[in-house]
Each structure stands twice: as C-alpha cells, then as structure tokens.
Amino acid sequence: MAWARSRRREKGVTYTAMYRDPSGRERSAGTFASQRAALRAAQREEARVESGTWFDAAAGKITFRDYVEKVWLPSRHIEVSTMAGYRSYLDKHFLPYFGDLRMYKILPSTVQDWVTQASASGLSPSSIRKYHVMLHSVFKRAVRDRVLASNPCEGTELPKVIAKRTRILTPAECERLLAEVPDRYRLLVMTDIETGLRWGELIALRPRHIDFLRRTFTVEQTIVEVSRKHSPTGERMIVKEYPKDDETRVLRVSQPLLDVIAADIAQRGVGRDDLLFTSTGEADGNPISRNTFRTRVWRPALERSGLDFNVRVHDLRHAHASWLLAGGADLKTVMERMGHSQIMTTQRYLHTLPDAQDKALAAFEAVRFRR
Known part of the structure; x- marks a missing residue:
C-alpha cells in the first residue's frame, strides 16, 4: 500500500512518496510539500507495479556493455557455437555502437540509426535481420528485468530480404566435382552427399556409429568448431554428445558406400572409437577443420571441376534433400533423415533441381492427354 513519510525541516514539513517495488523493497517516488501530492505520486508508482509496467529508473543507468556481459550473456543456456x-x-x-550508452538512453531511433549505418556499411539485409533478432533479445530481457519500460527494438524498420532461387548441384555436376577431390578426402564427400549430414555430424562419425549389418548410421555426436578466444575450454574442437535439436537419428545408407568405408577402416586400422575422418588421415588424427578443408581442398577442387557457380560444402546437404524429394521420397521421411525440426524447412527443397518444372509439366500432360 502506498504511503507518505513526513519529515520536519527548518522551512516546514516535507513528505516522501513511498511504495513497494515488485520484489517488496521500499521505494521513493519523490519528495513533496504536501502529503496529498506525495500520496498521489506513490499511488501512481504502485499502479505501475500492479499493472506490470513499472521499471527501475536507477537500474536503467547501467551501460549496454555491462548489462550484456554481466546479465544477459551469463543467463543464456545455448550451444557453444x-x-x-x-x-x-x-x-x-x-559494443562499438551501443557499448558505452546507458540502457535508458537507447531509444527506438538509436536502434534505427544502427540499422541505417549497418546497411550503409554493406552489411546484407539478411545479416542485419539476424543481428537484430539478437539485439531484440537483449532488450526483451532488460524489460523483463525492469531495467527498461519498453523494448527499443520494437517497430524497427528493417531492410527487405529478397529471396534468391537456390541453384542445386545436379548428380552429373556432383560427379565432376567429386572426381577433382583428392583421394584422401573423396570418401568424406561421398558420405556427405549420400547422408546429407551437417559438417559437425560428418566429422564426428566413428565406426561404432555404423551398423554394417542393418546398413545404417546413427547420428549421436557432433563436433563444434569455435575460436579458442571464445571457447569455454580453450579447445577449438568441442565434441557434443548429441547433434542439433538434441535428438539422435538413424540413417539408411547404401551397400556400395558401406563397402568403401569398410575397406578404408581396414586399410588405415581405424578403431571402433576413432574418428572416421581426420585432419591427417591417420586413425588417431584430429577432427578436420571446416575452414581448412574449404580453403585447401574444396575450393581448389571446385576450380578444377570447371563448374560455373559457387558450391559450398554445405550445399551437398541441400543437394541430398533435393535429390530425395525429386526421386519421390515423402516429406516426412526426408525431414527425419535431415534432422529438421519443422517440415517447412524440408519443403524448401521441393522443385529445386533444374528439370523439376519439366517433370511437373510432363506429369500434367500425361494426365491431361490420357486416352
């Protein structure tokens, strides 16, 4: 309940407006010459507490840098990567833009100015939107902590992202590219295109994950690569016991691929718990760095192949999903195989191959002109 606390001074009596914040702590809403004015001020603050719109003006004086590093980041329970x-x-x-600003001084116009500056500096619309999501999360937590009354990221005008049609690697193009990959890494690429594994899942494969009798891979580990500067352990390669979305999955693979893998394991003496693919090619080697593979192996092979468009290593995963759907696999099966959490993600790969429209038209004509 709001109340006024009186105090006698030389020039008369003053009244301090008192109320309790959401945690029950006594707060002052200012000092006034009359008890009536003090009660009104205290009641206004009390009403804000009851409605959930109250915030701590003093707490808002913390800088963006201190709030993010001391409150927001430590509260995040997320993947190392x-x-x-x-x-x-x-x-x-x-931090270069907001770091030294006090939280209460960061207004919607401040955030809008950051977006404008980021766009002018050449940052892509998709990147700006991605970073804005994180910034929104910071201020959302600040509102919940009653550091701010409202989220300055609400209503930000963001640059429009124009969706580009993805060009998918065709089977013929894949064969051209595979032929240029050095022998030591060819099995890795063959495995990737047949399984559609994410890079971290691919380099975490071990013989114990392979059931040669049932012809399956069990995806139950992933290796996350981070800079030592940001690694909690100081290690660049961190093994996580479950892949993305914290769900293991089982993939069916072909016998020809298994035969090649079995021969490779026997030739190199790879133990049951050793990594199947390593940076040195030796059974006891370290995990393969994505950046090192891309610069030293993938890009040179891509140049030698003569393909007229850029292909990322991750595009092998896209190709895998597209080939499955083009070949008639149902969406639910492809979703489970890819490890997608939502079927809408899988639907993006429908009709992505160059001849998809021709096949659709042929199917239409087969029905239309059926006799």
Missing part, C-alpha cells in the same frame, strides 16, 4: 557467434556479433557490431 551459438555463444561464440553471439560474442562475435557483440564485438564486431554492437
């Missing part, structure tokens, strides 16, 4: 990404976004984009 995601945390490393957040740290990178902060260092590159947010």
Whole structure:
C-alpha cells in the first residue's frame, strides 16, 4: 500500500512518496510539500507495479556493455557455437555502437540509426535481420528485468530480404566435382552427399556409429568448431554428445558406400572409437577443420571441376534433400533423415533441381492427354 513519510525541516514539513517495488523493497517516488501530492505520486508508482509496467529508473543507468556481459550473456543456456557467434556479433557490431550508452538512453531511433549505418556499411539485409533478432533479445530481457519500460527494438524498420532461387548441384555436376577431390578426402564427400549430414555430424562419425549389418548410421555426436578466444575450454574442437535439436537419428545408407568405408577402416586400422575422418588421415588424427578443408581442398577442387557457380560444402546437404524429394521420397521421411525440426524447412527443397518444372509439366500432360 502506498504511503507518505513526513519529515520536519527548518522551512516546514516535507513528505516522501513511498511504495513497494515488485520484489517488496521500499521505494521513493519523490519528495513533496504536501502529503496529498506525495500520496498521489506513490499511488501512481504502485499502479505501475500492479499493472506490470513499472521499471527501475536507477537500474536503467547501467551501460549496454555491462548489462550484456554481466546479465544477459551469463543467463543464456545455448550451444557453444551459438555463444561464440553471439560474442562475435557483440564485438564486431554492437559494443562499438551501443557499448558505452546507458540502457535508458537507447531509444527506438538509436536502434534505427544502427540499422541505417549497418546497411550503409554493406552489411546484407539478411545479416542485419539476424543481428537484430539478437539485439531484440537483449532488450526483451532488460524489460523483463525492469531495467527498461519498453523494448527499443520494437517497430524497427528493417531492410527487405529478397529471396534468391537456390541453384542445386545436379548428380552429373556432383560427379565432376567429386572426381577433382583428392583421394584422401573423396570418401568424406561421398558420405556427405549420400547422408546429407551437417559438417559437425560428418566429422564426428566413428565406426561404432555404423551398423554394417542393418546398413545404417546413427547420428549421436557432433563436433563444434569455435575460436579458442571464445571457447569455454580453450579447445577449438568441442565434441557434443548429441547433434542439433538434441535428438539422435538413424540413417539408411547404401551397400556400395558401406563397402568403401569398410575397406578404408581396414586399410588405415581405424578403431571402433576413432574418428572416421581426420585432419591427417591417420586413425588417431584430429577432427578436420571446416575452414581448412574449404580453403585447401574444396575450393581448389571446385576450380578444377570447371563448374560455373559457387558450391559450398554445405550445399551437398541441400543437394541430398533435393535429390530425395525429386526421386519421390515423402516429406516426412526426408525431414527425419535431415534432422529438421519443422517440415517447412524440408519443403524448401521441393522443385529445386533444374528439370523439376519439366517433370511437373510432363506429369500434367500425361494426365491431361490420357486416352
């Protein structure tokens, strides 16, 4: 209940407006010359507490840097790679702009100015939207902590992202590219295109994950690569016991691929718990770095292949999903095989191959002109 606390001074009696914040702590809403004015001020603050719109004006004086590093980041229970990404976004984009500003001084116009500046500097619309999501999360937590009355990211005008049609690697193009990959890494690429595994899942494969009798892979580990600067253990390669979305999955693979893998395991003496693919090619080698593979192996092979468009290693995963759907596999099966959490993600790969429209038209004509 709001109340007024009186105090006698030389020039008369003053009244301090008192109320309790959401945690029950006594707060002052100011000092007034009359008890009536003090009660009104205290009741206004009490009404804000009851309606959930109250915030701590003093807490809002904390800088963006201190709030993010001392409150927001420590509260995040996320993957090591995601945390490393957040740290990178902060260092590159947010701390230089917002770092020394007090939280209560960051207005919607401040956020809008950051977006305008980021766009002018050449940051892509999709990147700006991605970073804005993180920034929105920071201020959302600040509102919940009653550091701010409202989220300055609400209503931000963001640049429009124009969706580009993805060009998918065809089977013929894949064969051209595979022929240029050095022998030591060819099995890795063959495995990737047949399974559609994410890079971290691929390099975490071990013989114990393979059931040669049932012809299956069990995806139950992933290896996350982060900079040592942002690694909680100081290690660049961190093994996580479950892949993305924290669900293991079982994939069916072909006998020809299994035969090649079995021969490779026997030739190199790979133990049951050793990594199947390593940086040195030796059974006891370290995990393969994505960046090292891309610069030293993938890009040179891509140039030698003569393909007229850029193909990323991750595009093998896209090709896998597209080929499955083009070949008649149902969406639910492809979704489970890819490890997608939502079927809408899988639907993006429908009709992505160059001849998809021709096949659709042929199917239409087969029905229309059926005699």
